[in-house]
Structure formats: C-alpha cells, structure tokens
Amino acid sequence: MYWNLAHLNPATASQFQWVYGITPMSDLTVIYTSWVVYFVSIVSIRWYMAERTRIDRSHKVLVFYNGSMILCSVYICMTASYSLWQTVNKEGQFFTFCHAVQYARYPQYGGYMFYSMYQYYLIRYYVFLDTVILALRKASACGGKSIPFLHWYQHMFIILMMWSWLQDQSIFGSIATSIISFVQVFKYLYYFCNCTNIKSKWIKSAAVLFQVIQFIVAIALTAYQMSLCPQSNCVLLSASINITMVYMVVKYYENSEGAVATTREHYKRRNSNKNIHTTATV
Structure with missing residues (x-):
C-alpha cells in the first residue's frame, strides 16, 4: 500500500484527483478495518x-470534540459551497452529467469540489467519536441507555457512501457535502452549548429542522439521480442506504414508546433486585 500524502495538501486542492490506492484512506480495506x-x-x-x-x-x-467539529464543519461547508457556487456560475451544465469524468472541462473546475468531499470523507472517521462519547456517557443518541442500531448504521455506512461518491466522481456528491456539513454546524453547536451550559433551545430547534430538510433533500436528490443515471454504482448504493435509513427511522420511532417502557421495567426490576439483595445482606 503506497499513499501519496501530497493529496492531503490544501494548497493543491484545485488539482486534486481521487486515485484508488494512492489517495490516503482510499482503499476499501481501510473502511472495513x-x-x-x-x-x-x-x-x-x-x-x-x-x-x-x-x-x-x-x-x-x-x-x-464538539468545538473541533464545529470548526471542521464550518470550514468544509464554506469550501464546498464556494467551489459549488463557482462551478454553477461558470459551468452550469456540469450538473447535467452523472460523473465528472464525462465532462471535458472537469479538471479545470472539479478539483476543489472533490477535495471538499474528500475532506468530509476523512472527517467521518473522526465522527466515530460520537459513539465513543455516548458509550463513555452511558447514554444513547435519544436519551436511553442503549445505542440504537440506527446510530451504528448511519455512522458506518455514510463513510461507505462518501467513498462511493469519490470513487465514481459523483457530481451530485458535492451538493450533498455542502448540505450535510451545514447541518452539522448546528448539530455540534447544540452539543457544544449543552456541554458548556449555554442556553441553546433555538439552536436545537434549528438543528432538528435542518436535519429534517436534509433528509427530504437527500431522498429527492437520490430520486433525481436515479432518473438521470440509473446504472451508476454510487447512486444505487446511496439509494439503498437512504431507503434503509428511512425504514429504520420509521421503525425506531414506532417502537420508541415500547423501548422506553421496557427500559423503565428493567430499571424497576434491577432496583427491586438490589433492594432484596441489600435486605438479605443486612
């Protein structure tokens, strides 16, 4: 395995090109490991x-951690949005293609776009710490005691989805990167405020609203891509992940009341057993 670390250099972002096995962390074995x-x-x-x-x-x-994620998300959002804006202004027809290599002038405009996507792909490995923090906090993403499968699935498979966008040079991945990083700014800003005891009710409301919008846009964007390039591997993978996530979100909220009740019953039984044990010891 030989990685060219020069691909990480932001000074050469305009010439960035994803090359499997050469660009750092581009091997599938890295994801599986x-x-x-x-x-x-x-x-x-x-x-x-x-x-x-x-x-x-x-x-x-x-x-x-939350402060660093705010800074990373702001940086990626700004660079991704700026490169996207520049491309739309100068080469609007760029987005009528599925993959960047199909467009003759891609090397002139695509570097910054895909470098931003690559940055976000790398950040997703850092985001694994979300779950580490939940484990150290002995909590779940929604306030329970166990980490829901939806959380595991999202953190694991978004990395694979980002990899597929880069591997297939998906043009629409640049739009998704801008949206996701923008939403993450509010998400981690809320977490940061929560850590520092700053009142953040409006930030939480904004984060939830933007996440809902992101979810809807992701489905719409995937549907549009399916109509434009139905044989694209990255589009098929994105569609599969989005469909399964929609299903799991629905099932999760359907079962949330039952899960809370089960947790409460478990809590009562555990305390009851502790009391019995204490009485017997005395």
Whole structure:
C-alpha cells in the first residue's frame, strides 16, 4: 500500500484527483478495518463502563470534540459551497452529467469540489467519536441507555457512501457535502452549548429542522439521480442506504414508546433486585 500524502495538501486542492490506492484512506480495506475497530471499541468501552461512573457532559474532552467539529464543519461547508457556487456560475451544465469524468472541462473546475468531499470523507472517521462519547456517557443518541442500531448504521455506512461518491466522481456528491456539513454546524453547536451550559433551545430547534430538510433533500436528490443515471454504482448504493435509513427511522420511532417502557421495567426490576439483595445482606 503506497499513499501519496501530497493529496492531503490544501494548497493543491484545485488539482486534486481521487486515485484508488494512492489517495490516503482510499482503499476499501481501510473502511472495513475501521468498522471492526469501531464495533469492538464501543462494545469494549460499554463493558468497561458498566460498573463505573459515566463522564460528565461538561468534561473538557467533550467540549474540545464538539468545538473541533464545529470548526471542521464550518470550514468544509464554506469550501464546498464556494467551489459549488463557482462551478454553477461558470459551468452550469456540469450538473447535467452523472460523473465528472464525462465532462471535458472537469479538471479545470472539479478539483476543489472533490477535495471538499474528500475532506468530509476523512472527517467521518473522526465522527466515530460520537459513539465513543455516548458509550463513555452511558447514554444513547435519544436519551436511553442503549445505542440504537440506527446510530451504528448511519455512522458506518455514510463513510461507505462518501467513498462511493469519490470513487465514481459523483457530481451530485458535492451538493450533498455542502448540505450535510451545514447541518452539522448546528448539530455540534447544540452539543457544544449543552456541554458548556449555554442556553441553546433555538439552536436545537434549528438543528432538528435542518436535519429534517436534509433528509427530504437527500431522498429527492437520490430520486433525481436515479432518473438521470440509473446504472451508476454510487447512486444505487446511496439509494439503498437512504431507503434503509428511512425504514429504520420509521421503525425506531414506532417502537420508541415500547423501548422506553421496557427500559423503565428493567430499571424497576434491577432496583427491586438490589433492594432484596441489600435486605438479605443486612
């Protein structure tokens, strides 16, 4: 495996080209290995934290992580949006093609677009820390005690989807990157405010609203791409992931009340068992 680290240099972003096996982290084995490490790490952390006190939400590690994610998301959003705006203004017909290589003038305008996508692809490995934090906090993304499968699925397969956009040089991936990074700014801003005890009700409302809009736009954009380039591998993969995520979101919220009730019953039984054990010991 030989990686050309020059591909990481932002000074040459205008000439960026994704090359499988040469661009750092472009090998599929990296993704598969990261999944294994991710899963084993979270299971191990949850096992380790089972009898230990969870970390506080104002812990400096959480503050640093959320703050760094805000900065990364703002940077990627700005660079992706600027390159997208420049391309739309100068080469509007660029978006009538499925893949950048089909467009003769792609090398002149595509570098910054795909470099922004590549940056976001790399950031997704850092975002695995979302789940690490949940495990250390002994919490779930929605306030429960277990981490829902939807959370695992989203964190694992978005990386694969981003990889497919870069591998197939999907033009529409640049639009998605701008939208996703914009939404992430508000998402991590809310988490940061929560860590630092800053009132953030309006930020939470904005984050939820933008996530809903992002979800709708993702489905619409995927549907449009399916009509434009139905044989594209990255479009088929994106469609599959989006459809399964819609299904899991619906099922998750359908079962949420039952899950809460089950958790409460489990909590009561556990406390009851503790009381019985204490009485017997005394």
